[in-house]
Amino acid sequence: MSAVSQQTVNPHALIALDKISVRIDERDILKNVDFALHEREIVTLIGPNGAGKSTLIKVLLGIVKANSGKIHSHKKLKFSYVPQKFNPSHSLPLRVQDLLALEKCDADKKAEIIRDTGITKLQDCKVQQLSGGERQRVLLARALLRQPDVLVLDEPMQGLDIQSEAELYEYVRSLPIKYGCAVLMVSHDLQWVMQGTHRVVCLNKHICCSGLPENVQKHPEYQAIFGTNRVFYQHHHDHCAHGDSATPCQHDPRPHIHPEPEA
Numbered sequence: 261m262s263a264v265s266q267q268t269v270n271p272h273a274l275i276a277l278d279k280i281s282v283r284i285d286e287r288d289i290l291k292n293v294d295f296a297l298h299e300r301e302i303v304t305l306i307g308p309n310g311a312g313k314s315t316l317i318k319v320l321l322g323i324v325k326a327n328s329g330k331i332h333s334h335k336k337l338k339f340s341y342v343p344q345k346f347n348p349s350h351s352l353p354l355r356v357q358d359l360l361a362l363e364k365c366d367a368d369k370k371a372e373i374i375r376d377t378g379i380t381k382l383q384d385c386k387v388q389q390l391s392g393g394e395r396q397r398v399l400l401a402r403a404l405l406r407q408p409d410v411l412v413l414d415e416p417m418q419g420l421d422i423q424s425e426a427e428l429y430e431y432v433r434s435l436p437i438k439y440g441c442a443v444l445m446v447s448h449d450l451q452w453v454m455q456g457t458h459r460v461v462c463l464n465k466h467i468c469c470s471g472l473p474e475n476v477q478k479h480p481e482y483q484a485i486f487g488t489n490r491v492f493y494q495h496h497h498d499h500c501a502h503g504d505s506a507t508p509c510q511h512d513p514r515p516h517i518h519p520e521p522e523a
């Protein structure tokens with residue numbers, strides 16, 4: 261029932277889910293979910309553990325088939341997906357540069373992405389031996405090399421230290437303008453949700469509420485899940501995210517993530 265149709269419910273959406281339901285082992289995982297993603301939009305999906313966030317992403321990616329509902333899209337979209345967990349087999353030694361070479365990309369753009377994600381020095385390292393934070397950067401770089409229409413990030417901050425996390429947020433915020441992609445992120449970090457996102461969708465098997473961050477946090481279903489005292493202020497980011505770096509930064513005006521410090 262979930263084949264991607266070229267017709268459209270929302271003429272402005274890149275992709276739209278229409279009353280999607282997923283049942284696994286007699287359990288409702290998603291119920292009647294309507295969802296749309298627009299060009300160059302940054303949308304964050306929030307909700308408690310087990311709410312169906314990863315499942316919703318997998319439906320969008322075509323990995324999980326819905327039991328009912330439809331997916332509409334104007335054109336065949338190119339997705340890049342940075343999963344929550346990536347544990348490559350130790351029996352398949354793969355260097356970072358080999359992994360990145362799997363994606364075809366213009367050399368200048370590739371150099372820029374490698375520099376901006378802070379992985380220049382990791383090129384010869386084996387993917388299996390990277391730290392959690394290094395692995396996240398490499399996966400993000402690989403995702404960008406695909407030059408996707410939609411970049412999907414499932415809790416991408418796992419393993420990142422606080423400074424790298426702030427830099428990653430700043431970098432992700434710059435991507436729609438820089439590379440023309442929409443960004444769909446799953447995050448439990450409500451501070452990011454409120455400050456970095458154009459739109460928030462709160463999911464708990466069904467869509468509880470969605471809209472501008474400042475409106476969503478006033479919604480009764482949001483407050484029932486996250487409480488009433490978790491209200492965040494918003495401010496605009498026109499400054500460098502790495503101002504507190506222990507080592508002086510050769511300031512680059514473009515958002516970028518610093519490499520992890522060497523031991």
Ligand SMILES: Nc1ncnc2c1ncn2[C@@H]1O[C@H](COP(=O)(O)OP(=O)(O)OP(=O)(O)O)[C@@H](O)[C@H]1O
Nearest residue numbers: 284285289307308309310311312313314315316344
């Ligand atoms: N392949 C599967 N087989 C059985 N149950 C599944 C499968 N995939 C997901 N589920 C169940 O569906 C529910 C939603 O899972 P999902 O991973 O989408 O939630 P989530 O919102 O991403 O959770 P979290 O925030 O903990 O990552 C969970 O109860 C999970 O156990």
